[in-house]
Amino acid sequence: MAEDEFDVLIVGGGPAGLCSSIALSRRGVRSLLVEKHAGTAPLPKALHLSSRTMEVLHGWEVDDMLRPLALPLGDHALFAGSSLADPDHVRHPIWPDNPDVSRQRSVLISQEILEPALLAAAEKIRPGELRFSTRLTDLREDDGPWEPGVVARVEGPDGTRTVRAKWVIGADGADSTVRRVAGIDFPGKDVHRSVNILFRADLRTLVSDRRSAFYHVHNDIVHTLLAVVDNEWFWRLHVVLGDGETYADYADERRQLELVRAAVGVPGLEVELHSCYPWTGSARVASRYRSGRLLLAGDAAHVNPPSGGLGMNAGIQDVHNLVWKLVAVVRGQADEGLLDTYEQERRPTAVRTVAEAVRNHEYEEAPALTERDRRRKHARRRQDGLVLGHHYTEGAFVPDGSAAPEVAEPYSDFVPVGRPGHRAPHLWVTWQGRRTSLLDVFAEDRCTLLVAGPRSDPWADVLPPATQLITVGIGAAAVPEQEAEFREIYGLSPGGAVLVRPDGIVALRMRHRPDTTGARASLADAVEAMHLSETG
Ligand SMILES: Cc1cc2nc3c(=O)[nH]c(=O)nc-3n(C[C@H](O)[C@H](O)[C@H](O)COP(=O)(O)OP(=O)(O)OC[C@H]3O[C@@H](n4cnc5c(N)ncnc54)[C@H](O)[C@@H]3O)c2cc1C
Numbered sequence: 001m002a003e004d005e006f007d008v009l010i011v012g013g014g015p016a017g018l019c020s021s022i023a024l025s026r027r028g029v030r031s032l033l034v035e036k037h038a039g040t041a042p043l044p045k046a047l048h049l050s051s052r053t054m055e056v057l058h059g060w061e062v063d064d065m066l067r068p069l070a071l072p073l074g075d076h077a078l079f080a081g082s083s084l085a086d087p088d089h090v091r092h093p094i095w096p097d098n099p100d101v102s103r104q105r106s107v108l109i110s111q112e113i114l115e116p117a118l119l120a121a122a123e124k125i126r127p128g129e130l131r132f133s134t135r136l137t138d139l140r141e142d143d144g145p146w147e148p149g150v151v152a153r154v155e156g157p158d159g160t161r162t163v164r165a166k167w168v169i170g171a172d173g174a175d176s177t178v179r180r181v182a183g184i185d186f187p188g189k190d191v192h193r194s195v196n197i198l199f200r201a202d203l204r205t206l207v208s209d210r211r212s213a214f215y216h217v218h219n220d221i222v223h224t225l226l227a228v229v230d231n232e233w234f235w236r237l238h239v240v241l242g243d244g245e246t247y248a249d250y251a252d253e254r255r256q257l258e259l260v261r262a263a264v265g266v267p268g269l270e271v272e273l274h275s276c277y278p279w280t281g282s283a284r285v286a287s288r289y290r291s292g293r294l295l296l297a298g299d300a301a302h303v304n305p306p307s308g309g310l311g312m313n314a315g316i317q318d319v320h321n322l323v324w325k326l327v328a329v330v331r332g333q334a335d336e337g338l339l340d341t342y343e344q345e346r347r348p349t350a351v352r353t354v355a356e357a358v359r360n361h362e363y364e365e366a367p368a369l370t371e372r373d374r375r376r377k378h379a380r381r382r383q384d385g386l387v388l389g390h391h392y393t394e395g396a397f398v399p400d401g402s403a404a405p406e407v408a409e410p411y412s413d414f415v416p417v418g419r420p421g422h423r424a425p426h427l428w429v430t431w432q433g434r435r436t437s438l439l440d441v442f443a444e445d446r447c448t449l450l451v452a453g454p455r456s457d458p459w460a461d462v463l464p465p466a467t468q469l470i471t472v473g474i475g476a477a478a479v480p481e482q483e484a485e486f487r488e489i490y491g492l493s494p495g496g497a498v499l500v501r502p503d504g505i506v507a508l509r510m511r512h513r514p515d516t517t518g519a520r521a522s523l524a525d526a527v528e529a530m531h532l533s534e535t536g
Contacts, residue, residue, distance in 0.1 A: 016298025083265025
């Protein structure tokens with residue numbers, strides 16, 4: 001391939017773009033990432049990486065380098081009081097861990113600390129290339145003498161260059177150029193206008209007995225959220241503008257100081273104001289995720305209010321869903337129809353995520369809640385139902401006619417199931433001599449057939465290409481234990497099996513051991529649903 005020809009052009013060096021680069025490089029796919037700014041984003045925004053996102057990052061082997069950057073687990077709490085100094089404050093744990101459902105715990109890392117770490121990981125692995133201070137200015141599809149692809153114009157320190165790529169991932173944020181060029185609408189609404197006041201103040205002693213991730217503060221002067229950056233010196237005051245207020249009302253530094261001191265509850269507190277910037281919390285989902293060779297991911301595809309910390313997580317999971325499909329298409333192992341399942345799966349997920357974030361915002365801003373809504377709001381301190389239990393209703397899998405489990409609170413309540421379209425459930429197992437999660441047995445470049453019990457027949461004889469077979473049960477060669485638990489959670493009898501995609505989603509479930517013809521036919525259905533070629 002010539003110097004400026006790539007399999008994939010990634011536009012945007014935020015979390016979605018950096019993760020795309022990491023995931024593509026791991027699979028040996030040549031990509032170029034262009035980011036218009038000179039470096040990663042300097043301002044704190046996202047803070048929360050969910051347990052599912054940590055599972056994904058673990059699969060890309062970047063979780064270990066991130067954990068030391070995280071705030072202590074004891075900080076996973078919500079504080080409510082008249083100010084930080086309020087002796088009568090209340091404090092509730094949020095996002096509690098549940099090692100029965102995920103090996104990973106959610107972590108808190110401020111985005112301006114996370115992004116350089118992701119960048120370092122992306123720079124470490126080849127063949128992905130990253131160019132900062134480089135802006136995409138133009139993009140067109142080209143079926144010319146070169147093989148079909150896209151011609152992009154990028155402006156960087158060396159002037160304007162032309163780059164060719166087979167595919168483009170538009171990870172270029174809410175104002176996406178790729179989305180505009182693709183002519184894709186971004187319908188929705190603005191939910192709130194806000195200002196972020198960033199400041200430095202030594203609050204270590206004040207919060208030492210009440211450390212939390214988010215401090216909700218309500219008094220006569222402020223009704224606001226104080227979000228942590230490092231939970232010691234650096235803080236972000238998030239003020240939602242009231243009716244009739246304008247950004248100009250917050251431009252005066254004396255006003256900013258007054259708000260900060262009122263939120264902290266210490267008159268005369270020594271404060272160094274860092275910056276104050278307006279932003280709008282919106283609820284929008286792109287009408288399409290793909291136009292020809294252009295694909296959208298992250299905030300380019302969906303934006304939501306920050307309540308609940310869902311936006312960046314959704315973007316990283318877009319990438320996880322997209323990359324194995326893109327790799328299969330680039331390698332000629334799947335037809336392009338597989339890329340249409342990206343939108344089929346991820347767009348409804350975004351619609352739900354955005355709606356849940358809006359609901360979180362409404363609960364936070366409501367002047368008063370009914371008893372029922374108060375209980376619901378409190379239940380949302382756990383988000384396993386959304387994060388681990390969310391499932392696809394159509395896409396690259398074979399539905400088996402069963403119904404999804406019903407739960408009282410779909411946001412918080414989670415029932416692990418091996419139903420097609422769901423994340424394959426976690427189970428503690430011993431694998432290659434290590435105590436680990438069954439999820440660690442899956443491979444990112446192949447499908448995995450999990451068979452209940454020690455016998456691999458008739459599956460081994462009809463295994464599709466690029467598929468590994470793992471037996472789970474007493475006496476099994478691969479995972480010689482946990483048969484009863486595995487069968488119960490996955491809904492299998494001995495000899496039944498599930499086929500798991502490279503992104504950990506169940507593609508097929510055969511509850512009972514079939515004969516050879518039945519096994520071959522059901523696996524062929526799954527191969528077809530995943531648009532994979534018969535020969536690999
Ligand atoms: C106050 C706040 C708090 C938040 N808290 C959370 C949270 O706790 N958890 C959570 O999950 N999410 C949270 N979010 C949302 C999260 O910050 C975003 O969802 C996330 O940054 C989106 O990542 P992205 O990579 O898709 O887009 P971005 O981070 O917006 O990155 C897009 C990149 O593309 C670049 N770009 C744009 N156009 C071009 C071009 N033409 N050429 C080259 N480069 C270009 C931009 O410079 C930018 O760097 C929060 C957001 C805010 C504002």
